[in-house]
Amino acid sequence: MNNLITLDEFIIRRQKDFPFASGELSGLLRDIGLASKIISREVNKAGLADITGIAGNENSSGEAQQKLDVMADNLLISCLKNSGECCGIASEENDTFVPIHSSGNAKYVVIFDPLDGSSNIDVNVSIGTIFAIYRRKSTSAEVQLEDFLQSGTEQVAAGYVLYGSSTMLVYTTGKGVNGFTLDPSIGEFCLSHPDIKLPEKADIYSVNHSAYREFEPGVKKFIDDCIEDAFKFRYIGSMVADVHRTLLKGGIFMYPGTEKATNGKLRLLYECNPLSFIVEQAGGKASDGRSRILEQKAEKLHQRTPVYIGSSQLVEKVEKLIQETKGNN
Ligand code: AHM
Ligand code: MG
Numbered sequence: 001m002n003n004l005i006t007l008d009e010f011i012i013r014r015q016k017d018f019p020f021a022s023g024e025l026s027g028l029l030r031d032i033g034l035a036s037k038i039i040s041r042e043v044n045k046a047g048l049a050d051i052t053g054i055a056g057n058e059n060s061s062g063e064a065q066q067k068l069d070v071m072a073d074n075l076l077i078s079c080l081k082n083s084g085e086c087c088g089i090a091s092e093e094n095d096t097f098v099p100i101h102s103s104g105n106a107k108y109v110v111i112f113d114p115l116d117g118s119s120n121i122d123v124n125v126s127i128g129t130i131f132a133i134y135r136r137k138s139t140s141a142e143v144q145l146e147d148f149l150q151s152g153t154e155q156v157a158a159g160y161v162l163y164g165s166s167t168m169l170v171y172t173t174g175k176g177v178n179g180f181t182l183d184p185s186i187g188e189f190c191l192s193h194p195d196i197k198l199p200e201k202a203d204i205y206s207v208n209h210s211a212y213r214e215f216e217p218g219v220k221k222f223i224d225d226c227i228e229d230a231f232k233f234r235y236i237g238s239m240v241a242d243v244h245r246t247l248l249k250g251g252i253f254m255y256p257g258t259e260k261a262t263n264g265k266l267r268l269l270y271e272c273n274p275l276s277f278i279v280e281q282a283g284g285k286a287s288d289g290r291s292r293i294l295e296q297k298a299e300k301l302h303q304r305t306p307v308y309i310g311s312s313q314l315v316e317k318v319e320k321l322i323q324e325t326k327g328n329n
Contacts, residue, residue, distance in 0.1 A: 004190055004191075005190065005191040006180075006188045006189065006190055006191075007029075007030070007033050007169060007180045007188065007189035007190075007191070008030055008033070008188075010178065010180070010191055011026045011029050011030055011033075012026060014026075014173065014175075017173070017175055018173075024085040024106065024107065024108060025085075025108065025133065025156060025157060025173070027083060027084075027085045028080075028083060028085045028086060028108055028110065028133060028157075029133075029157060029159075029171065031079050031080060031082075031083040031085070032076070032079070032080075032110075032131055032159070033169060033189055034079060035075050035076045035079040035080075036129055036161040036167070036169060037167075037182065037187060037189075038075055039071075039072045039075060039076075039114075039115070039129060039161070039163070040161070040163055040167040040182060042068060042071055042072075043068060043115075043121075043127065043163040044163070046068060046121060046124075047124065068115055068118070068121055069093060069114060069115040069118045069121075070093065072114035072115040072129060073091050073093040073094070073114040073115075075114075076089075076091070076112055076114050076129070076131075077089060077091065077098065080100070080110055081100050081102065084102070084104065084106060085106050085108060086100055086106055086108050086109065086110050087099065087100050087106040087107070087108065087109060087136055087143050088100055088109040088110075088136070088142075088143030088147060088148070089109065089110050089111070089112070090109070090110075090111045090112075090148045090269065090270075090301055091111075091112055091113070091114060091270075092112070092113040092114070092116075092267060092270040092271075092302075093113075093114055095302075096301065097109075097143065097145065097147075097148050097301065099142045099143045100143075101142070106136075107135055107136050108133050108134065108135060108136065108156070109133070109134050109135075109136055109143060109147050109148060110131060110132070110133050110134075111131070111132045111133075111134070111148060111269050111270060111273075111274075112129065112130060112131040112132070112270065113129065113130040113131075113267070113270040113271055114129055115127055115128075115129060116128050116129070116130055116238060116239055116240050116270075116271060117236070117237060117238025117239060117240060117241065119237065120236070120237060120238050125236065125237070125238065125241075126162060126163060126164035126165075126236060126238050126240070126241035127163050127238050127240070127241075128160050128161055128162045128163060128238060128239075128240025128241065128244075129160060129161040129163075129240075130158075130159075130160045130239075130240060130270060130271055130274050130275065131158065131159055131160070131274060132152075132155050132157075132158040132269070132270075132273055132274040132277070133155065133156045133157040133158065134147070134148070134150050134154055134155060134156060135154070135156055137150065145301075148269065148298075148301060149269075149298040149299065149300070149301070150298065151273075151294065151295055151296060151297060151298060152268075152272075152273035152274075152276055152277060152293060152294030152295070152296065153294045153295060155174075155273060155274065155277050155294075156173065156174070157171060157172065157173045157174075158171065158172060158273070158274035158275075158277040158278060159171025159172065159274065159278065160240045160243075160244070160274065160275065160278070161240075162240050162241060162244050164241060164244075166181050166182065167181070167182035167184075168180065168181050168182070168192070168193075168244070169182070169189050170193070170196070170244070170247070170278060171278075172277060172278050172281040174277075174281065175281075176195050176196075176281055176282075177195070177196040177247070177278050177281045177282045178191060178193065178194055178195065178196065179191075179192055179193030179194075179196055180192060180193075181193075193248075196247060196248070196282050197282055197283050198246070198247055198250060198279060198282040198283050198284040198310065198311060199248075199249060199250035199311070200250065200311065200313075201249075201250045201311075202250045202251050202252065202310070202311035202313055202314045203229070203230075203231050203232060203250070203251065204231060204232045204233075204234055204245070204246070204249060204250065204251030204252070205223070205226040205231050205232075205233060205234075205251060205252050205254070205314070206233070206234050206235050206236075206242050206245075206246065206251065206252065206253040206254065207223065207235065207253070207254040207255070207256070208235060208237070208255070209223075209233075209235070211256075211258055214258035214259055214260065215256050215258060216256070216257070216322065216325070216326075217325040218289075218318065218320075218321035218322035218323070218324060218325040218326070219254070219256045219289075219318065219321070219322065221321050221325060222317065222318045222321050225317075231251075232251075234251075239253070239255075239266060239271055239275065240275075243275045243278075243279065243309060243310075246279070246284075246309065246310040246311075247278070247279065247282055247284075250310070250311045251310050251311060251314065252308060252309065252310035252311060252314040252315060252318070253307075253308075253309050253310055254306075254307065254308045254309075254318070255306065255307050256289065256306045256308070257289075257306040261304075262306075263303075263304040263305055263306060264304055264305065264306040264307065265304060266304060266305065266307055267302055267303065267304055267305075268293070268296055268298055268303045268304065268305045269298055269301060269302075269303065270302075272286070272293050272305055272307045272309075273293065273294060275309065276292075276293040276294050276307075276309060277294065279309050279310065280294065283312070284309065284310050284311055284312055284315070285309070285310070285311075285312045285315035285316065286307065286308070286309040286315070287307075287308045287309075287315050287318075287319050288305045288306050288307060288308070289306050289308055289318065289319060289322045290319065290322065290323070293305065293307060293309070
């Protein structure tokens with residue numbers, strides 16, 4: 001118990017890092033922490049829902065049972081609406097952004113993927129919540145699209161919550177990366193991974209191999225070299241879990257484009273920008289194969305991008321191979 005630091009306590013201590021902070025950002029981070037504890041509770045009983053629920057779409061209390069990703073989305077939206085610190089949100093689950101009218105002069109917008117890796121829910125494999133916080137740009141009464149279409153370098157804070165063998169919240173405000181593990185017995189996130197640094201050691205690669213034939217030549221060559229060098233191959237299929245492993249053990253996670261889907265699958269605003277901010281803050285790199293993810297221009301909310309993220313030397317190597325083999329087939 002001696003050195004136990006809870007997430008809330010840590011956030012308050014860190015507020016002093018920002019001389020003119022009004023406490024709004026701290027409040028927002030605490031609200032996201034609270035929402036994620038509730039999501040964690042629901043995720044942990046996912047398998048029970050079918051046992052304890054009654055036929056149809058209702059549970060034993062007569063409430064409609066929701067799919068977990070919809071539940072997580074609604075929960076985050078209502079926590080952020082109630083917080084008073086956020087003037088608008090955009091969620092991967094929704095087509096467009098939602099202005100929050102009740103928030104007076106709140107200056108932040110939050111962009112999130114409520115439950116990433118959702119195809120893993122039914123098979124009891126790790127999933128996660130990803131979030132990014134930006135300062136509002138527009139001055140009109142209501143938030144505008146431009147407030148959400150900011151480049152990743154403008155992020156004020158970003159983080160993720162991993163619902164795995166334990167629940168962890170990892171976040172950055174641009175001054176390093178810290179990780180907290182949920183202690184369910186006291187219901188608190190406790191600092192467990194202070195000042196995370198992505199290891200230089202880089203002998204793990206992570207990619208959906210089934211699309212190999214459709215990758216561009218530089219990416220194929222990179223994968224061939226990984227195999228040649230006897231790298232370990234790991235792929236969970238939940239970006240949060242794959243990036244979390246990369247953050248702690250080193251290596252590279254990739255979701256390249258293909259001929260049919262030139263920009264791959266993953267979303268710039270909801271997934272790639274926040275995770276890139278974290279990885280860079282931990283000493284790693286994140287690229288779209290040509291340039292830095294965080295400098296990409298956001299043109300629409302659900303924009304996709306190829307992504308190569310992890311240990312600097314591997315990201316640089318794949319960028320170089322892509323460059324060298326451009327135009328080859
Ligand atoms: P989702 O937002 O629908 O859950 O999809 C995103 C997920 C990522 O977590 C993961 O990296 C990727 O999809 C896996 O895709 P694939 O099944 O094509 O390998
Ligand atoms: Mg997602």
